[in-house]
Amino acid sequence: MNKPYQLVIVGGGTAGWMFATAASHLYSAKQLQIILIESEQIGSVGVGEATLPQLQEFNKFVGIDEQDMMQKTNATVKLGIKFDDWGSIGNSYVHPFGQYGNKAKGNNIYQQWALANQDSAFLSLPQLSYAIQLCLNNKFELPAQDPNQIKSTYSYAYHFDATLYAQYLRSISEQFGVTRIEGMIQTVSNHVQSGDIKSVTLKDGQVISGDFFIDCSGFRSLLLGDNLQTEFEDWSKWLICDRAIAAPTEKLKTIPNYTLSTAKEAGWQWKIPLQHRTGNGYVYCSDMINEQAAMDSLLTNIEGKPLSDPKVLKFKAGRYAKTWNKNCVGIGLASGFLEPLESTSIYLIQTAITSFLRLFPLNNKEVIANEFNRNIDNEYDRIRDFLILHYHQNQRNDSELWRYCQNMSVPDSLKEKMTLFEQRGYIDTYKYGLFNHGSWLSVLHGQGLRPKEIDPFTRGMSALEIQKQLEEFAAEIEESVYKVPRHNIFLQNYCPAKVKE
Numbered sequence: 001m002n003k004p005y006q007l008v009i010v011g012g013g014t015a016g017w018m019f020a021t022a023a024s025h026l027y028s029a030k031q032l033q034i035i036l037i038e039s040e041q042i043g044s045v046g047v048g049e050a051t052l053p054q055l056q057e058f059n060k061f062v063g064i065d066e067q068d069m070m071q072k073t074n075a076t077v078k079l080g081i082k083f084d085d086w087g088s089i090g091n092s093y094v095h096p097f098g099q100y101g102n103k104a105k106g107n108n109i110y111q112q113w114a115l116a117n118q119d120s121a122f123l124s125l126p127q128l129s130y131a132i133q134l135c136l137n138n139k140f141e142l143p144a145q146d147p148n149q150i151k152s153t154y155s156y157a158y159h160f161d162a163t164l165y166a167q168y169l170r171s172i173s174e175q176f177g178v179t180r181i182e183g184m185i186q187t188v189s190n191h192v193q194s195g196d197i198k199s200v201t202l203k204d205g206q207v208i209s210g211d212f213f214i215d216c217s218g219f220r221s222l223l224l225g226d227n228l229q230t231e232f233e234d235w236s237k238w239l240i241c242d243r244a245i246a247a248p249t250e251k252l253k254t255i256p257n258y259t260l261s262t263a264k265e266a267g268w269q270w271k272i273p274l275q276h277r278t279g280n281g282y283v284y285c286s287d288m289i290n291e292q293a294a295m296d297s298l299l300t301n302i303e304g305k306p307l308s309d310p311k312v313l314k315f316k317a318g319r320y321a322k323t324w325n326k327n328c329v330g331i332g333l334a335s336g337f338l339e340p341l342e343s344t345s346i347y348l349i350q351t352a353i354t355s356f357l358r359l360f361p362l363n364n365k366e367v368i369a370n371e372f373n374r375n376i377d378n379e380y381d382r383i384r385d386f387l388i389l390h391y392h393q394n395q396r397n398d399s400e401l402w403r404y405c406q407n408m409s410v411p412d413s414l415k416e417k418m419t420l421f422e423q424r425g426y427i428d429t430y431k432y433g434l435f436n437h438g439s440w441l442s443v444l445h446g447q448g449l450r451p452k453e454i455d456p457f458t459r460g461m462s463a464l465e466i467q468k469q470l471e472e473f474a475a476e477i478e479e480s481v482y483k484v485p486r487h488n489i490f491l492q493n494y495c496p497a498k499v500k501e
């Protein structure tokens with residue numbers, strides 16, 4: 001009888017357990033033997049609480065019941081990110097998980113809004129987004145399925161306890177036949193001729209060999225970085241923040257349905273509300289502020305009592321030039337890091353897992369590896385540009401960080417996007433990858449960039465007629481949002497927390 005293919009996952013954080021769950025869902029233990037090694041002594045990074053709506057697809061694919069998962073991870077709803085003091089001090093905007101207008105009705109609402117606003121100030125753009133109005137009023141109900149309904153124009157993600165989510169996935173994976181080995185890896189051995197990874201050896205002397213290795217070892221990148229010495233592409237000249245201090249506090253009485261990101265002198269501060277506690281952190285550039293000053297700044301700007309000592313994390317923006325190298329794929333922090341401004345890391349984990357499993361089994365390794373690397377590079381590059389936009393397009397003159405970011409040169413791909421928007425309000429769309437039209441629009445507009453001209457196809461329309469239509473649309477949103485339950489009430493009814501801190 002043929003021996004089953006042996007896949008070894010190194011690391012049991014969000015990345016390791018998401019991979020284990022998805023792979024064991026697709027293949028029986030007879031077809032694919034999956035071993036996951038993790039070290040309780042090392043533990044996982046312990047942050048990563050805000051997600052994107054795409055995670056719903058992953059959960060559905062592996063058969064997770066949403067209400068059950070939300071209860072057991074103390075999750076809340078996330079409808080977007082509110083950016084305060086980004087662009088300029090006193091400015092505030094929301095990047096929503098939703099459209100402006102209603103695409104099903106087929107109109108280019110941004111161009112129409114720009115036409116209607118040409119001569120005198122009219123409605124604000126956020127008044128035309130159902131998701132933003134839900135955020136600003138802290139309301140939530142599950143979206144409607146019928147695309148014609150205004151209540152179908154938004155999606156949602158979760159804020160959850162990442163450690164509880166990993167535990168949740170672990171219990172599913174183990175039921176599906178994944179073998180977990182507790183222990184700390186000390187050495188890695190390679191095949192002499194090919195350089196492929198042969199085995200890992202644990203501190204207690206156990207040797208675990210495999211046909212293929214998934215490196216989910218976090219920032220250590222034990223296999224892809226350390227062992228295979230894969231080249232790292234450093235992006236820290238564009239994304240200069242390299243530290244974070246995380247400090248959880250007590251739960252909030254009124255739980256917002258968005259992540260709050262507040263720009264500060266040397267970076268930005270996050271606030272992520274869960275049902276049992278609140279995640280807070282300061283992401284900053286260590287060349288612009290020292291650790292003590294950053295810690296003081298964070299601790300004086302948090303609401304409620306701290307629940308544990310602040311934790312400092314160090315990182316560098318960038319990714320490995322090949323996230324698939326030899327018989328190893330890096331997933332999660334082991335593959336690279338883009339700071340958490342738009343909560344994209346778990347999405348990147350999900351994308352790497354689906355790309356890998358779509359290409360498995362590995363009949364023609366080189367072709368498959370190239371295709372995988374192209375997919376992942378594309379995803380990383382697009383997110384990188386989107387993040388840089390938040391820093392670069394600013395009018396703040398109050399500190400070195402903002403002045404540096406304003407004046408830095410940015411990747412050509414981003415420069416082109418900004419120019420297209422500035423000239424005509426044009427935003428190109430693509431089929432795959434993050435982010436969509438509404439996301440780019442909310443950040444380009446929210447950070448203060450305005451087009452010089454209106455699209456020629458809209459220019460000929462009647463501004464008065466458009467104003468009337470948009471006013472009716474905004475009124476419809478307002479009326480509908482008014483009737484939606486408050487977020488706290490939704491949580492109590494749908495997914496009351498099961499785990500106490």
Ligand SMILES: Cc1cc2nc3c(=O)[nH]c(=O)nc-3n(C[C@H](O)[C@H](O)[C@H](O)COP(=O)(O)OP(=O)(O)OC[C@H]3O[C@@H](n4cnc5c(N)ncnc54)[C@H](O)[C@@H]3O)c2cc1C
Nearest residue numbers: 011012013014015044045048050185218332333340345346
């Ligand atoms: C400040 C900050 C905020 C973030 N916020 C978000 C967010 O809001 N949303 C988001 O999507 N992402 C966020 N991220 C990223 C997110 O934390 C990660 O994507 C996610 O936690 C996955 O981590 P991981 O599984 O790759 O690594 P880890 O959680 O670090 O897991 C690594 C695993 O490898 C094991 N390991 C390591 N070395 C060894 C060894 N020698 N032997 C055995 N086992 C070993 C560890 O025990 C652990 O199980 C944030 C990251 C940072 C730094």
